[in-house]
Amino acid sequence: MEVDESNLAEILLVDDNEDDVFITRKGFENARFRVNLNHVENGKDCLAYLRKEGEFSKAKTPDLILLDLNMPVMDGREVLAEISQDENLKHLPVVILTTSANEEDVLKMYSLRCSAYVTKPVSFAKFREVIEVLGNYWFTVVKLPPK
Ligand SMILES: [Mg+2]
Numbered sequence: 001m002e003v004d005e006s007n008l009a010e011i012l013l014v015d016d017n018e019d020d021v022f023i024t025r026k027g028f029e030n031a032r033f034r035v036n037l038n039h040v041e042n043g044k045d046c047l048a049y050l051r052k053e054g055e056f057s058k059a060k061t062p063d064l065i066l067l068d069l070n071m072p073v074m075d076g077r078e079v080l081a082e083i084s085q086d087e088n089l090k091h092l093p094v095v096i097l098t099t100s101a102n103e104e105d106v107l108k109m110y111s112l113r114c115s116a117y118v119t120k121p122v123s124f125a126k127f128r129e130v131i132e133v134l135g136n137y138w139f140t141v142v143k144l145p146p147k
Contacts, residue, residue: 008036009139012062014046014079015039015097016071023124024066024097027131033139038062043074047082050089062092063144066134067114069098069105077105080112091145095134 009031015021021039028035038059040046046067049056065083069076076096083089093115098105101119109117118134121127138144 007034009033009064009135010060010062011035011037011064011066012046012049013037013039013066014041014043014071014076015066015068016041017068020068020097020120020127023127024131027128028135030132031135031139033135035135036060042071043076043079045073046079047074050083050092061147063147064138065092065094066097067094069096069100069109077108080109080114084112093138093142093144095138 011028013021013024015024025037028037038049040049045056046065048054049059050061050065052059067076067079076098080094080096083092083094090113096109096114096117097120098118099120106117116134118130121130
């Protein structure tokens with residue numbers, strides 16, 4: 001079930017932390033599938049991207065969204081609440097990727113039907129490994145919604 005050569009794994013990473021964006025990119029480097037990782041740094045841009053508004057008019061609908069929770073302008077909690085109510089977006093898999101291990105956040109995000117909730121490992125090596133595992137799971141095991 002690997003992604004076909006002609007097909008890119010389109011990922012939208014929504015995160016305000018540059019270091020975490022860097023590690024996430026590294027984590028996909030050894031992927032067994034081809035990745036196109038796009039990045040926006042707040043929830044407002046995430047929604048504009050998904051809705052192809054303004055500068056994002058040519059954006060491709062992602063196969064997977066990796067969503068941080070704590071961000072300026074609009075945080076991940078608000079974003080998931082919006083996505084889950086939007087008929088055009090609610091089928092998209094959203095994996096929460098955050099430093100927050102707060103049980104209230106975990107419960108709230110699953111209540112909003114996030115696809116998975118992952119806390120960012122502190123160590124670089126472990127973080128990278130988690131991204132590799134995540135990528136392999138979503139792009140070689142899971143059946144994704146049709147485009
Ligand atoms: Mg953050």
